[in-house]
Amino acid sequence: MEFGFDFVFPQLMAGISRGMLLFLVAAGLSLIFGVMNILNFAHATFWLLGGYIAYSAFTAFGPPSGANPLLVIPATAVAVAALMLLGFGLERVLIRRMYGREVPEQLLLTFALVLIIGDLIKLVWGVEDRSVFLGLPPAVIFGAFINIYYLVIIAVGLAVLAGLYWFLQRTRFGRIVRAAVHSREMVEALGIRIATIYMVVFGLGVGLAALAGGVVLPLTPLALGADIDLIVQCFAVVVVGGFGSVIGTFVAAILIGVTYSFAIFLWPDGALAIIFLFVIAVLVVRPWGLFGTELRT
């Protein structure tokens, strides 16, 4: 194997787009933990469910192979809308009961969601892998062949980063969310109804996971159990980036995505091990993550 530019550049692009997927899912995970103190083990399962719903929507509009690539947009919109509604509902009836509970209890409940949604997927979509094929021509960038769809994913990831940043920094709602990361009690004492904030944050986080599910549909086949692989890597991202930091989550997601993309080539069986060595190295130097602050409790 030749480790020249022709190998490195496409691999780097693959890694960055994998990083974008990690970012979209981990951003919600991190926000939900930062604001509500809920460790949502089912977060990547929402990603998977979103992917299946997007798949069904896509195939309702056209055939799974060779359809108009733009159909990904309405298919993803359907998945995001469905999962956001599910997120609002689950927060109301289930997650709300977990506030202030211990992490093991939260993991137990959200792991039950992983199993329930997994079975639901099996019932509705069966056990076979599902995928859509767009048949896009590769792009030639700097003389290297690149899957053009990587560029779509990278653009979506950057747009979400910008959107989240704007939402958190520039809107009143975002300011309250950042305040709630520090003290729920103080926010309430200022007369702000935190219940609404929590519901929106949870729904938004789940919606972002569904967005990822829809957007990567043309790139990765949907498979049962893929959520477990992803959630483990998302936890790694959030820990490296620092809980509650959007920028940190983004940087960590790209680092881990790229690391994974090269590791899987160099040492396929050890790719996950390499990621976790990286996590350990970061934690030794900065226990609160790359962008987290020591102040946070």
Added chain:
Amino acid sequence: MPGLKVRDLHTYYGTSHILFDVSLEIEDRSTVCLLGRNGAGKTTTLKSIMGLATPRSGAILLDDLEIGGKSPVDIARLGVGYVPEERIIFPDLTVRENLEVGEKTAPSYVVERWSVDAIYGLFPMLEALDGRVGAYLSGGEQQMLSIGRTLMGNPSLLLLDEPVEGLAPAVVSALSTQINRLKKMGLTILFSEQNLAFSEAIADRVFIIESGRIKYEGTFADLNADAGLKHRYLAVG
């Protein structure tokens, strides 16, 4: 009669009984001090009024409306502003953003609504710090910001828990001037304090609390005339 009335409050933390029969009466537009040593029950009293601690029995009337048993959010929306002893500035938000979080979409209980500029008028020190994040403020700056943030919600009753605790003398005198201005604007104020001199400079009346019980209620003139009382319940005799 408008104002705040607290009657026969009993508050517990778990099984430990903290407040015993606490009763307070604060006339509308007056400023009252709750004096007492460390651990006397001042914070618990203010938290009970704010709904942050739940009294097991007793009544709390705000302008003759029972607020006991309501949630802190609802109590805040009825016009009670609470400034905690720990100040609890949001560390990642700038000074301006901290103030903006204090705005709420509830009825205003003051004639003239507060704005960020009006807060900067009251605390000129904060204006210079407009874009600085909360994590990098001194104790005095945090206290002014915490008060300003609560004022942004346009409360009619302000609860201040030991507002000058641990602050330098110059800051203490600035705060006493500023709180006096709030008083002149017509706010009803209940604040807790350990230090007699500071409270005398702003309060109209004083309650003394000790071991969760109210031991004295009256004017500073009467309190100063009774050396034994001061010696028994206050840090300095």
